[in-house]
Amino acid sequence: MKLSPAASYSAVDQSFIDARARLLDVAAFLDRVQRYGQEDDFRVAALKQAIAQLSTSEPGRVERILLELSDPSLEPIPAASMQGAFGAYKPQS
Amino acid sequence: MRYIEPHAHMVSRTTDDYTAMVTAGCQAVCEPAFWAGFDRRTAEGFHDYFLQLVDYEPRRAKKYQLPHYCWLCINPKESEDVKLAEEVISIIPSLLDRQSVLGIGEIGLNKNSRNEYKILEMHIQLALDHDQLILVHTPHLEDKLKGTKLILQALKNFPKLKPERVIIDHVEEHTARLVLDQGFWAGMTLYPESKCTPARAVDILEMLGTDRLWLNSACDWGHSDPLAVPKAGLEMRRRGYSADVVDQVLYRNPVSFLSQSSHFSISNEEK
Numbered sequence: 001m002k003l004s005p006a007a008s009y010s011a012v013d014q015s016f017i018d019a020r021a022r023l024l025d026v027a028a029f030l031d032r033v034q035r036y037g038q039e040d041d042f043r044v045a046a047l048k049q050a051i052a053q054l055s056t057s058e059p060g061r062v063e064r065i066l067l068e069l070s071d072p073s074l075e076p077i078p079a080a081s082m083q084g085a086f087g088a089y090k091p092q093s
Numbered sequence: 094m095r096y097i098e099p100h101a102h103m104v105s106r107t108t109d110d111y112t113a114m115v116t117a118g119c120q121a122v123c124e125p126a127f128w129a130g131f132d133r134r135t136a137e138g139f140h141d142y143f144l145q146l147v148d149y150e151p152r153r154a155k156k157y158q159l160p161h162y163c164w165l166c167i168n169p170k171e172s173e174d175v176k177l178a179e180e181v182i183s184i185i186p187s188l189l190d191r192q193s194v195l196g197i198g199e200i201g202l203n204k205n206s207r208n209e210y211k212i213l214e215m216h217i218q219l220a221l222d223h224d225q226l227i228l229v230h231t232p233h234l235e236d237k238l239k240g241t242k243l244i245l246q247a248l249k250n251f252p253k254l255k256p257e258r259v260i261i262d263h264v265e266e267h268t269a270r271l272v273l274d275q276g277f278w279a280g281m282t283l284y285p286e287s288k289c290t291p292a293r294a295v296d297i298l299e300m301l302g303t304d305r306l307w308l309n310s311a312c313d314w315g316h317s318d319p320l321a322v323p324k325a326g327l328e329m330r331r332r333g334y335s336a337d338v339v340d341q342v343l344y345r346n347p348v349s350f351l352s353q354s355s356h357f358s359i360s361n362e363e364k
Contacts, residue, residue: 001302001303001304001338001341002302003298003299003302003303003334003338005299005332005333005334006332006333006334008333009331009332009333011332014331014332015292060266062265062266062293062296063266063267066237066238066265066266066267067238067267069234069235070235070236070237070238070239070267071205071235071236071238071239072238072239073239074239074242074243076205076206076207076209076210076243077204077205077206077207078206078207079173079206079207079208080173080203080204080206080208080209081204082204083128083170083203083204084233085232085233085234085235085236086234086235087234087235087287088234088235089235
């Protein structure tokens with residue numbers, strides 16, 4: 001079933017303040033890691049790179065950000081040495 | 094609003110959550126076997142956990158008038174030890190005829206390792222051998238895309254498998270189409286941080302439609318919300334969708350998939 005959003009629904013009215021708050025949180029996070037001298041962390045670099053997607057005009061920003069943060073390889077790794085995940089792909093050095 | 098919670102780890106929740114879920118309209122809860130936060134060391138430990146899922150937790154839920162179902166497997170996080178995993182898998186067939194067991198799950202991959210993949214294949218074969226539904230976990234965060242592709246490849250290697258009897262869970266914007274395009278069901282997990290928010294899940298429904306999709310909270314001992322599914326329903330209502338559309342996504346879709354198991358029955362007025 002295809003969904004047809006109601007014409008009367010205002011996504012901006014409903015979500016702008018929430019989006020504004022999240023954007024400020026990202027800005028505060030970047031200021032914080034800079035203050036603590038942790039800008040070189042690969043996750044921070046990946047986040048900064050992904051942020052560029054926010055200024056594009058093409059739809060699909062979420063998907064493109066998720067793809068940028070993903071492991072692009074296809075072969076299973078020899079063995080799992082940990083159980084958690086980082087949130088951003090760490091390129092092999 | 095009535096809804097099914099098709100994926101919740103209730104053994105790690107309090108009875109307050111049962112009260113809240115039933116009050117919000119939950120009609121049934123389904124609990125896949127998962128990781129306890131630490132690695133169990135013996136097959137006997139898993140056997141006790143399986144008994145908790147098939148015997149104890151349904152009794153606890155029944156006190157709150159909530160039917161409780163489960164899925165059995167060894168979680169991919171504990172699949173690196175192949176010998177232990179094989180022992181655990183050998184226990185499962187003896188429990189599959191229990192009335193609350195819906196199938197094999199949540200199987201899948203975690204770090205996308207060779208051993209995890211091997212145990213995934215063993216679980217798929219187990220499900221085929223016993224004509225069971227399959228619930229698949231896809232990996233977290235940066236591992237999800239690769240893991241989803243590997244899982245789809247593994248499933249494809251079993252030509253007798255019917256895709257409509259498999260649900261691949263935890264899809265997001267970059268994996269949902271991959272799953273749906275191959276005929277599988279897809280689950281969207283509503284997490285405060287690491288998976289979909291209710292708003293993003295409704296966005297995905299708007300982009301892909303409602304067919305073969307369900308929503309779940311996957312609430313466990315971590316940062317999660319046992320009321321995430323009805324909150325997504327509220328998000329749909331805010332955007333102007335009718336109560337019938339919300340019912341389709343939150344109730345009739347999961348009932349449609351789960352009813353493929355003869356063990357699932359819901360004594361409600363209308364499916």
